[in-house]
Every structure is written in C-alpha cells, then in structure tokens.
Amino acid sequence: MTPIMTKADNLSLDELRVLLAPAVARAAVFDGWGEEAVRAAAMEKDVSEDVALYAFNEGAMAMISAWIASIDLAMVEALPAAELAKLPIRERISRLVRFRLSALDGAEESLRRAQAIMARPRNLAASARLGWQSADAMWRLAGDRAVDFNHYTKRATLAGIYAATLAVFANDESEGKAETLAFLDRRIEGVMRFEKIKGQLLRRDAMHFSPVRLLGRLRYPASL
Structure with a gap:
C-alpha cells in the first residue's frame, strides 16, 4: 500500500517547526512548552508525532523560537513593505x-x-x-x-x-x-x-x- 503524503513531507526541518509552532503555542496554554504541546500540535497538523518531537528535541526554547519566527513570517505577508x-x-x-x-x-x-x-x-x-x-x-x-x-x-x-x-x-x-x-x-x-x-x-x-x-x-x- 502506498503511504499517504502530507504537506509536511516536503518541508525542511525549519519549515516544519514554523508550521507546528502556532499549534504548539495554542497547546502550551494548557500543557506548557513541552512534549505534550508538541504531540497536540502534531495531531492538529497531521504530522508524525515522532517527527514533530524530533523537530523540537532541543526543548522549549526551540519551540518558542519557532513561534516567534512564525509571527515574523506572518507579519511580512500581512504588511508588505x-x-x-x-x-x-x-x-x-x-x-x-x-x-x-x-x-x-x-x-x-x-x-x-x-x-x-x-x-x-x-x-x-x-x-x-x-x-x-x-x-x-x-x-x-x-x-x-x-x-x-x-x-x-x-x-x-x-x-x-x-x-x-x-x-x-x-x-x-x-x-x-x-x-x-x-x-x-x-x-x-x-x-x-x-x-x-x-x-x-x-x-x-x-x-x-x-x-x-x-x-x-x-x-x-x-x-x-
């Protein structure tokens, strides 16, 4: 059986972090900046849990950095120079x-x-x-x-x-x-x-x- 490809399969690790980061932040309201928040984000974004955990294996600061990066990117898109x-x-x-x-x-x-x-x-x-x-x-x-x-x-x-x-x-x-x-x-x-x-x-x-x-x-x- 051919595996189902998802959007995340074509992303670099940095792009994957940015994709997951807003969902991690939403989960962090309840779970804090830890593995449970990453698991929740992986489920929301249809990303392999193991891949998501690997993307943030450096811990909370990696999650927060990606969250900030996602806001930077959204800002550039919403407010062009x-x-x-x-x-x-x-x-x-x-x-x-x-x-x-x-x-x-x-x-x-x-x-x-x-x-x-x-x-x-x-x-x-x-x-x-x-x-x-x-x-x-x-x-x-x-x-x-x-x-x-x-x-x-x-x-x-x-x-x-x-x-x-x-x-x-x-x-x-x-x-x-x-x-x-x-x-x-x-x-x-x-x-x-x-x-x-x-x-x-x-x-x-x-x-x-x-x-x-x-x-x-x-x-x-x-x-x-």
Whole structure:
C-alpha cells in the first residue's frame, strides 16, 4: 500500500517547526512548552508525532523560537513593505507592533510561560537574539536602510519597546487591550521625539564642522 503524503513531507526541518509552532503555542496554554504541546500540535497538523518531537528535541526554547519566527513570517505577508511605505514612520512601527500583538491575542498564558522560560539565565543570550531579530524584521519592513550606528540603536530601542509592551500585554485585562496600546503609543512617541532631537543635534554639529573644510585649511592655511 502506498503511504499517504502530507504537506509536511516536503518541508525542511525549519519549515516544519514554523508550521507546528502556532499549534504548539495554542497547546502550551494548557500543557506548557513541552512534549505534550508538541504531540497536540502534531495531531492538529497531521504530522508524525515522532517527527514533530524530533523537530523540537532541543526543548522549549526551540519551540518558542519557532513561534516567534512564525509571527515574523506572518507579519511580512500581512504588511508588505510597499504598503507600509505610504505611511509616516511612526505609523509603520505602530502597525507592525500591533500586528504582532494581535497574533498573540488569546495566547497570553502561553506568552507568560514563554517569558518565564526566556528569562532563565541560560536563555538570556538566545532571548536577546530573538528580540533583535524581530526588531530588525520590523525596521526592514518599515523601510529602514541605515548601515551606520543608527542601524544598531534603532533595533536595540525597538527591541526594548517591544519587550516592555509584551510584558504589559501579557497581563492586560482592559477592554481591547487599551492599556497595552496606550503604553505602546507613549513609548513610540518618546522614541520619535528622541530621534527628532538627535537629528537636529546632528545637523547642528554638521553646520559647525566640515571634514572637507578642515582638510582644505590644513593644506592651504589662511594667511596670518
């Protein structure tokens, strides 16, 4: 008898993890980030249980990483850069973060459990990388092409804002997550104000200092 092929049979291991991850997260509400959640996800997605367990044999952080990767991919599909480019930068960032929050709606318990796992000392470095990757994905969709120091400061700042917003979101019981959204808006407003001030200072410095003018003076000193 010819075995029945499923969608999962043609996926790479990383793609399989991303396929399973949202179902693992849904099961983690009840079962935590462990093998029982993986088994439930395998059943939901019609994937061999043994294959699913192998895909996540590195444990809870592998499951959480795949969950975050699945949200990254969904964000790219739902909010293409070409559409975001029509909006002010503040609105682009707000929409990207809000989309990610909507993807987590109903999974607050899974998020709280994931945050506890990510906060363990041995997982801090990996957690920081995941936060950086998500911030980088958001800035790239927002159209940022900075390659100087701003590249790093923007991502570090957004990663901090996103992490803080998730902490509020996980325990927010207000109608429509109003407290979380207000918190997010305040943080984005603060960053935009900082970027404006920073830009003004940099322009002011540029008015007072010109490397070309300095080199010219060194080569052709003014007469005394």
